[in-house]
Amino acid sequence: MDSELYEHHLSSPRGRGKVPGQGASGVAGTRACGDVIRFGLALDASGGRVSDAGWEADACGATIAAASAIVERVVGMKLLDVARIGAHDVARELGGLSPGKFHAAELVADALARALGTAAYEGAQLAPPAAERTLVAMSGGVDSAVAALLCARGSGADDLARPGGHGPALDGVAPRGASAPAPDVLAVTLELWADEANDGERSCCSASAVRLARGLAHRMGLPHFTLDLREQFRAGVVEPFLADWRAGLTPNPCIRCNGNVRLDAMLDLADRLGASALATGHYARVVAHDHPDGPLLAAAADAWKDQTYMLAALQPDSLARMRFPLGSITKTEARRIAADAQLPVASKADSQDLCFLAGTTRAAFLAKHGGIGERQGEIVDTTGNVIGRHRGHHGFTVGQRRGLGLANSEPLFVLGVDARTNRVTVGTREELEATRVHIRGVRLFRAGGRVDRVKLRYRAKPLPARLRDAEALSAGAHRALEIELAEPVDGAAPGQLACLMDGETIVGWGTITAPPMPAPRPAPTSARAAEPVPAG
Numbered sequence: 001m002d003s004e005l006y007e008h009h010l011s012s013p014r015g016r017g018k019v020p021g022q023g024a025s026g027v028a029g030t031r032a033c034g035d036v037i038r039f040g041l042a043l044d045a046s047g048g049r050v051s052d053a054g055w056e057a058d059a060c061g062a063t064i065a066a067a068s069a070i071v072e073r074v075v076g077m078k079l080l081d082v083a084r085i086g087a088h089d090v091a092r093e094l095g096g097l098s099p100g101k102f103h104a105a106e107l108v109a110d111a112l113a114r115a116l117g118t119a120a121y122e123g124a125q126l127a128p129p130a131a132e133r134t135l136v137a138m139s140g141g142v143d144s145a146v147a148a149l150l151c152a153r154g155s156g157a158d159d160l161a162r163p164g165g166h167g168p169a170l171d172g173v174a175p176r177g178a179s180a181p182a183p184d185v186l187a188v189t190l191e192l193w194a195d196e197a198n199d200g201e202r203s204c205c206s207a208s209a210v211r212l213a214r215g216l217a218h219r220m221g222l223p224h225f226t227l228d229l230r231e232q233f234r235a236g237v238v239e240p241f242l243a244d245w246r247a248g249l250t251p252n253p254c255i256r257c258n259g260n261v262r263l264d265a266m267l268d269l270a271d272r273l274g275a276s277a278l279a280t281g282h283y284a285r286v287v288a289h290d291h292p293d294g295p296l297l298a299a300a301a302d303a304w305k306d307q308t309y310m311l312a313a314l315q316p317d318s319l320a321r322m323r324f325p326l327g328s329i330t331k332t333e334a335r336r337i338a339a340d341a342q343l344p345v346a347s348k349a350d351s352q353d354l355c356f357l358a359g360t361t362r363a364a365f366l367a368k369h370g371g372i373g374e375r376q377g378e379i380v381d382t383t384g385n386v387i388g389r390h391r392g393h394h395g396f397t398v399g400q401r402r403g404l405g406l407a408n409s410e411p412l413f414v415l416g417v418d419a420r421t422n423r424v425t426v427g428t429r430e431e432l433e434a435t436r437v438h439i440r441g442v443r444l445f446r447a448g449g450r451v452d453r454v455k456l457r458y459r460a461k462p463l464p465a466r467l468r469d470a471e472a473l474s475a476g477a478h479r480a481l482e483i484e485l486a487e488p489v490d491g492a493a494p495g496q497l498a499c500l501m502d503g504e505t506i507v508g509w510g511t512i513t514a515p516p517m518p519a520p521r522p523a524p525t526s527a528r529a530a531e532p533v534p535a536g
Helices: 003-011 061-074 087-092 102-123 142-153 157-161 207-219 230-246 253-272 331-340 362-370
Strands: 024-030 035-043 050-058 133-137 184-191 224-228 277-279 285-287 296-298 377-380 386-390 413-418 423-427 433-444 453-455 463-467 476-490 497-502 505-513
Touching: 003 061, 024 102, 035 061, 035 102, 050 061, 061 087, 061 102, 087 102, 102 207, 102 224, 102 253, 133 142, 133 253, 142 184, 142 207, 142 277, 142 331, 184 207, 184 253, 207 224, 224 253, 230 253, 230 362, 253 277, 386 423, 433 497, 476 505
Parallel strands: 133 184, 133 277, 184 224, 377 423
Antiparallel strands: 024 035, 035 050, 285 296, 296 505, 377 386, 413 423, 433 476, 433 505, 453 463, 453 497, 463 476, 497 505
């Protein structure tokens, strides 16, 4: 550390107490950890340079000195150059920081990144470059890191996945071929959720995940932006998730997030930054680019990792700008590319939970954020007989077998959930099986006659199917439709998405609704009711 420089910024901190009134700001730290800083900056009339910066802090001396040094550096800088500043750059402005003070550099870098992301999202006006500029979404995981790597190299995934393909260097990420121009690539990470009950290391959108993604992008030589969308995520994803469980549905928040929050925001940011394309680490492909009705999603080469179900609600105009570098390779190949490039996330485990459930349980989350707690209710069979009790309808989904707390001569499954009466109806597998599925809010990207398969859950196999009156259905929005299955399915959970397919291509989608429940039938006099067992 340069003691003289450190003391200069500590005794005469530049920018302290003057967060630009017309600019954007970002906050980092908490009072629980002792340091809090709010960093603000404003862009000039062109939207391409930082015209002013300032900060307020209740923090240690190292944080004060670091904030002052960064204000001195960033004023007058180009937006994309500021987006290359990370914690180590902050520390270097003070001649380096000891391990005990490095947290100050991380705190200032986090606050700067949040302010910069907001400023870019609200006011950047970068002109598109001559060559295509790509904004790549990074989550801190291996898939998005490899997607960014492939974009930065300007190489096709097939080329790098080949045995003997070149493993790109991290620093600088030179393009393949000495004479090839360097691709114009920027990176963005979304901060969507923050809760002390969550495990930030296991979430793809926590503050720690954002910090990891930013570090990866900078090591690749990419400008990185952080978008703080926590309010939008709460309103557009979490609140509907809570409402659906409260209503007795089985929601799929990832589809809502991709369709209404994440990708829309990143495409808007891409426009601001002069990027014509948005790349992600999803396993999916885009086909029919030149079709007058727009492109379509198609299944990825890796059937197990295929994520088209989660992206099915994307509109064709958004899809036309999307790039999926991993669509033609397998997860194993992606990990090998990451290992060859010495990416520190090459062996990082995939996230298994919804981002806002990482480290907690669904029941705990519903109780804390939705006030949906235990409420005693009845479990009934299809004759209306009460055969058990439960602790809340929100603990059940159509098709569920485990956790019913019932002893019966044959397995019982959840057939329906009535939120109004807090009643759960169960029955046999035969009663669960359905050959028709009702869907609402349907969007067809092609004529209904194209549909020959349907996928009713993320990990489910596509089933042979057709739409009722398919030949009369044109592309566009439809209030409600009915799917006719070629073979019975063990229940379709209301609230889940039905992904309408033509072979491996996604041609539409809709939300599954509950079919009309049959009227209770009289119980045979010889039938023995299931013996109630206290629900666990």
